[in-house]
Amino acid sequence: DAMVIQNPRYQVTQFGKPVTLSCSQTLNHNVMYWYQQKSSQAPKLLFHYYDKDFNNEADTPDNFQSRRPNTSFCFLDIRSPGLGDAAMYLCATSSGTQETQYFGPGTRLLVL
Amino acid sequence: QKEVEQDPGPLSVPEGAIVSLNCTYSNSAFQYFMWYRQYSRKGPELLMYTYSSGNKEDGRFTAQVDKSSKYISLFIRDSQPSDSATYLCATRDRGSTLGRLYFGRGTQLTVWP
Numbered sequence: 303d304a305m306v307i308q309n310p311r312y313q314v315t316q317f318g319k320p321v322t323l324s325c326s327q328t329l330n331h332n333v334m335y336w337y338q339q340k341s342s343q344a345p346k347l348l349f350h351y352y353d354k355d356f357n358n359e360a361d362t363p364d365n366f367q368s369r370r371p372n373t374s375f376c377f378l379d380i381r382s383p384g385l386g387d388a389a390m391y392l393c394a395t396s397s398g399t400q401e402t403q404y405f406g407p408g409t410r411l412l413v414l
Numbered sequence: 415q416k417e418v419e420q421d422p423g424p425l426s427v428p429e430g431a432i433v434s435l436n437c438t439y440s441n442s443a444f445q446y447f448m449w450y451r452q453y454s455r456k457g458p459e460l461l462m463y464t465y466s467s468g469n470k471e472d473g474r475f476t477a478q479v480d481k482s483s484k485y486i487s488l489f490i491r492d493s494q495p496s497d498s499a500t501y502l503c504a505t506r507d508r509g510s511t512l513g514r515l516y517f518g519r520g521t522q523l524t525v526w527p
Contacts, residue, residue, distance in 0.1 A: 344420075344517035344519045404460065
């Protein structure tokens with residue numbers, strides 16, 4: 303089945319230690335999104351790629367970076383995680399910015 | 415004011431009850447409306463997708479949009495314990511080139527047997 307896959311499902315890191323979260327998709331969608339979702343809160347869009355074009359949300363901290371080496375893969379890099387970065391990180395894809403977004407299962411990040 | 419407001423609940427109902435979940439939004443430019451279901455520690459799953467005002471039915475689920483009052487609803491008939499999840503409403507405008515979705519914070523629903 304076509305799907306959005308996120309690895310790892312759970313990630314524990316230390317305060318200030320860089321961490322990379324991975325997303326891959328078999329849907330061949332042009333657009334890939336990264337969201338941050340804290341407990342009992344709405345998902346918050348961090349940035350998205352339309353093909354190789356990167357779009358950063360104005361309030362996304364510089365600590366968060368992203369890479370998309372090809373259509374199938376997208377990475378979220380957190381350069382120096384703080385305690386406030388502990389959250390669920392959701393990857394989503396869509397065939398265009400006007401189309402429905404499909405979410406992966408998420409990576410739950412814990413910062414010690 | 416947030417773009418989308420949603421009562422977080424929690425909402426607890428017995429099996430077989432009719433559930434009503436609601437959101438309000440502030441931007442009259444929003445034209446596409448979605449409901450996502452999110453099980454605990456999982457990603458959101460698209461449940462319903464509607465355009466503009468009106469009703470859309472899919473099995474036990476009915477999505478309703480009233481653009482005049484900026485009010486969106488999801489009704490679940492004959493609710494089941496497997497419906498226990500957090501339900502997120504989301505919306506976006508027609509002209510958005512960024513595809514940004516505006517989410518409510520989600521309503522946590524528990525259906526007990």
